Amino acid sequence: xxxxxxxxxxxxxxxxxxxxxxxxxxxxxxxxxxxxxxxxxxxxxxxxxxxxxxxxxxxxxxxxxxxxxxxxxxxxxxxxxxxxxxxxxxxxxxxxxxxxxxxxxxxxxxxxxxxxxxxxxxxxxxxxxxxxxxxxxxxxxxxxxxxxxxxxxxxxxxxxxxxxxxxxxxxxxxxxxxxxxxxxxxxxxxxxxxxxxxxxxxxxxxxxxxxxxxxxxxxxxxxxxxxxxxxxxxxxxxxxxxxxxxxxxxxxxxxxxxxxxxxxxxxxxxxxxxxxxxxxxxxxxxxxxxxxxxxxxxxxxxxxxxxxxxxxxxxxxxxxxxxxxxxxxxxxxxxxxxxxxxxxxxxxxxxxxxxxxxxxxxxxxxxxxxxxxxxxxxxxxxxx
Ligand code: 0PR
Numbered sequence: 001x002x003x004x005x006x007x008x009x010x011x012x013x014x015x016x017x018x019x020x021x022x023x024x025x026x027x028x029x030x031x032x033x034x035x036x037x038x039x040x041x042x043x044x045x046x047x048x049x050x051x052x053x054x055x056x057x058x059x060x061x062x063x064x065x066x067x068x069x070x071x072x073x074x075x076x077x078x079x080x081x082x083x084x085x086x087x088x089x090x091x092x093x094x095x096x097x098x099x100x101x102x103x104x105x106x107x108x109x110x111x112x113x114x115x116x117x118x119x120x121x122x123x124x125x126x127x128x129x130x131x132x133x134x135x136x137x138x139x140x141x142x143x144x145x146x147x148x149x150x151x152x153x154x155x156x157x158x159x160x161x162x163x164x165x166x167x168x169x170x171x172x173x174x175x176x177x178x179x180x181x182x183x184x185x186x187x188x189x190x191x192x193x194x195x196x197x198x199x200x201x202x203x204x205x206x207x208x209x210x211x212x213x214x215x216x217x218x219x220x221x222x223x224x225x226x227x228x229x230x231x232x233x234x235x236x237x238x239x240x241x242x243x244x245x246x247x248x249x250x251x252x253x254x255x256x257x258x259x260x261x262x263x264x265x266x267x268x269x270x271x272x273x274x275x276x277x278x279x280x281x282x283x284x285x286x287x288x289x290x291x292x293x294x295x296x297x298x299x300x301x302x303x304x305x306x307x308x309x310x311x312x313x314x315x316x317x318x319x320x321x322x323x324x325x326x327x328x329x330x331x332x333x334x335x336x337x338x339x340x341x342x343x344x345x346x347x348x349x350x351x352x353x354x355x356x357x358x359x360x361x362x363x364x365x366x367x368x369x370x371x372x373x374x375x376x377x378x379x380x381x382x383x384x
Contacts, residue, residue: 018340020355023362027342029162029190031355033271034226040267040274041228047266049080053253058266061273068276069235072196073217074210077242078235079258080221080269084189085113086260087218087234088156092117094216094236094244095154095183105144106156107136107168111187114156123153134164134346138172145180154183154215159208160191163344163351165317167191170206170214178213185216189232191315192219197285198292204314210237224287226279226356227271234259287356291316294363295354301367305374309349321349325377333373339366 001009018025020032033041047055052062062079070076081087088111096102104118108127118125126148128140136157145152155177157168170186177184188195188208195208208217217235221227236242246256279287295316302310302320310320321327327343327350334341344351352366 018338020357023358023365024338025340026352026354026358026362026366027340027350029223029353029355030229031223031226032357033222033228034275034278036274036278037227037231037271040270041265042267044270045265045267047270049264049266049269050257050262051252051254055266058269061269065233065269065272065276066235068280069219069233072281073208073235076210076217076235076237077239078216078233079242079245080264080272081218081232081234081259082230082261082264082268083222083232084111084187084218084220085116087189087220087232088113088185088187089117089120090234090245090259091185091216091218092121092123092154092156094241095185096121096123097244098241099153099183101151101153103148103151104154104156105141105148105152107141107158109134109136109161109163109166109168110156110158111162111189114187134161134166136168136173138169138176141173142176145176145182149180149182152180152182154185156185156187158191159186159188159195159217160315162190163317163346164311164319165191165313165315165353167195167204167206167208167314170208171211174211174213176213177215178211182213183215184213185218186214188217189220190223192217193221193224193284194288194291194315196281197288198315200285201289203292210235215241221272221275224291224356225272225275225284226287227268227275230265231268231272233272291354291356291358294358294360295352297360298352298354298363298367301363305367305371308374313354316354317351318354319344319347319349319351321347322374325374329377330370330373333377334370337369337373339369 049058052059102123104125107130198204199207221231222229295313298318307323
């Protein structure tokens, strides 16, 4: 194929591909990346973050990224990853290597990548039930830790659960981890860039930082950080923990590598640097506020619809269901109108993740379609 034909074909396929700013992608934790991040990514697309001797720019970007995160969470170290899954695998690998133990204590709301990581690493998970608000019960965790402390490699909690956007009691669990000297990993892939802002505004009671007892935090920049996929971050409280994530590679100039991948995208590191420089702490607070405002707007609209049950969002994830119409029906129907909504499996409901690309206008149009669908469904039920 000639390049011009390839381009034509690419554009043809691209034109049929959903775009975030169309406002129809409402379930997926992905968003439209910032143009400055795309520019940075493309500029450094040839670089391998796995070899910082050839590409010292990566070291420069990484240092500035870590400086920024240290302002947000307290002094820490770490590196850019391909996302939350890789970050969770690395955190649990470090915990296993450090403790030589295999048991992970995690609330049942933990992301499936933690379960995947445990399988890969030959570790075992003990699930802890959550309370009615979908939040981990610190007292239960304390009890389990007390009984099993000599077997535990790590406790994993979530700061922004995937289904509900709820936040586990970070400080309380950190206290437990500190008291018993246990590794605590906080999966803040989704909530990590929102929680400090909402805490400082007084919307939520728990902050996210390297409290005594916290060993690692993962946070994704390809979620609310506006960096392109793949852009995650794994952070450790000190260099000693980070050293467990390092592999010797004697034949390269750098002599060692971090993380799961060998060749890793330097473009991601440049992109994360670029969004941090553009938005800074203040910019991320503005984005967080806008997402929450839009989520509350959606919550208000849904709560006015007859027979719809909707849960008030903590972070900008809105969970809802209809009292009589099956969620799978609604999902299919919404899909036929072009909407991509995800499931909330624990209640057989639906969930909308209000990512930075979602506007009030998108919500208005969604509500209009949703009400039309409910009317049609009700009509069908009456006739049938
Ligand atoms: N931890 C938490 C709390 C998450 O929500 C996610 C992703 C991860 C870890 C894993 O992150 P990566 O996907 O970056 O490895 N949560 C999204 C989810 O499960 C991921 C996703 C996004 C899945 C878009 C599908 C999709 O279309 O919904």
